[in-house]
Amino acid sequence: MNNELQTVIEQMERERGIDREILIEAVENALVCASRKTIGQDRDLRIEIDRNTLVIKAIASLEVVDKFKTGPEEIDVHKARKTHPEAQVGDLIDREVTPENFGRIAAQTAKQAILHRLRQAEKDRLYEEYKDREGDIISGAVRRFDRNDVIIDIPKGEGVMPSRERVPTEEYQMGDRIRAYIVSVKAMGPEVILSRSHPNFVHRLFEIEVSEIADGTVEIKGIAREAGFRSKVAVLSHNDKVDPVGACVGMRGIRVKNIVRELGGEKIDIVRWHDDIKTFVTNSLAPARLARVDVDEETRTVKVTVDQDQLSLAIGKKGQNARLTNKLTGWKIDIRKDGPETDFADAVAAAIGDLSKIEGFGEANAEKLVNSGFLSIEGVMAAEDNELVEMADFSAEEAAAIKAAAEKYYERNVR
Numbered sequence: 237m238n239n240e241l242q243t244v245i246e247q248m249e250r251e252r253g254i255d256r257e258i259l260i261e262a263v264e265n266a267l268v269c270a271s272r273k274t275i276g277q278d279r280d281l282r283i284e285i286d287r288n289t290l291v292i293k294a295i296a297s298l299e300v301v302d303k304f305k306t307g308p309e310e311i312d313v314h315k316a317r318k319t320h321p322e323a324q325v326g327d328l329i330d331r332e333v334t335p336e337n338f339g340r341i342a343a344q345t346a347k348q349a350i351l352h353r354l355r356q357a358e359k360d361r362l363y364e365e366y367k368d369r370e371g372d373i374i375s376g377a378v379r380r381f382d383r384n385d386v387i388i389d390i391p392k393g394e395g396v397m398p399s400r401e402r403v404p405t406e407e408y409q410m411g412d413r414i415r416a417y418i419v420s421v422k423a424m425g426p427e428v429i430l431s432r433s434h435p436n437f438v439h440r441l442f443e444i445e446v447s448e449i450a451d452g453t454v455e456i457k458g459i460a461r462e463a464g465f466r467s468k469v470a471v472l473s474h475n476d477k478v479d480p481v482g483a484c485v486g487m488r489g490i491r492v493k494n495i496v497r498e499l500g501g502e503k504i505d506i507v508r509w510h511d512d513i514k515t516f517v518t519n520s521l522a523p524a525r526l527a528r529v530d531v532d533e534e535t536r537t538v539k540v541t542v543d544q545d546q547l548s549l550a551i552g553k554k555g556q557n558a559r560l561t562n563k564l565t566g567w568k569i570d571i572r573k574d575g576p577e578t579d580f581a582d583a584v585a586a587a588i589g590d591l592s593k594i595e596g597f598g599e600a601n602a603e604k605l606v607n608s609g610f611l612s613i614e615g616v617m618a619a620e621d622n623e624l625v626e627m628a629d630f631s632a633e634e635a636a637a638i639k640a641a642a643e644k645y646y647e648r649n650v651r
Contacts, residue, residue, distance in 0.1 A: 294334040300327045362393035363426040378412045401431035405464035433463035448483040457509040460563035468560045470509040520561040524550035537568040547573045555618020587611045596641030616642045
């Protein structure tokens, strides 16, 4: 009996709970590759391990030939008949070609082969477990970090939360238990891709928390999300007796509070959906009061006019309210303050004058901004840095400084 191989197999069988036959087959397959280095690449080899004694034999299939000199895959007919009396030229016969000390080679190879088989079995098990669970929410513990990706310990394996799927305001420590949304399950690897920033994470949390959504009475028509900061959720009731907003908020706000707590304090606006775009935009921009709403079907633009005291509320901090309404409705939202019509040149001059007063802008920068379409401090704050770079021809550093100055002024003088 091969004592070394016996020890390895028994240890793996005992510790990992894998069937003995599976382990032996894994060793046989691995030894075919390993034995070629000793026996030769050209032979048609197979490895046989006795299931009881674990005695290993290397068997080569040789062709019987009628010549004195033979190749590595051939055997002289006279020599063949010593073990196979009936052998004829052209026959294929099996011959044992086990080298000396092959048991030692087997023992060295066995553990590596078994560990490889275990890893593959774990991968197969992980894929089978999760391939039909895309869209589910799962809980797990943070195991480690791979650069900015978070590796999460989930049942029967690991999940990966890439940096793009993380919430920018959240920090994780090893051992933290978190819930995440299963975005996709890839066969290669395999990989279970998780997310806490995906809009559907909010959707699934509402399905879990709100029974009316789970049973189809209330439908989520759309979600616009800036993960970690704010989400807008549009809802519709299919039962006239059920208020969709009230159902999502819950008694004393308990339902939405549970979701906000899970999202680390992210604000959630629950909006009543309507097929009339004017009404839908009005609901989405609440609590701002709108003076007038005009719709341009051709450009899919909604022009919203508000009183001066409602402008900052309609736009929101850093333009967030208007931006999320844009995403939620699928229409471009143009918010303007109400006032008397002015000549275009006068309006441009007034806008430049207003922006020039902001510390850190200056008249030259104010003129560049206005000529590029950024007519107010709210418009500057709503713009992305790359928009200022591309549209107003600022450098990245200048764009960042302009945004910082606008936000500082807004905090001190407008809010």
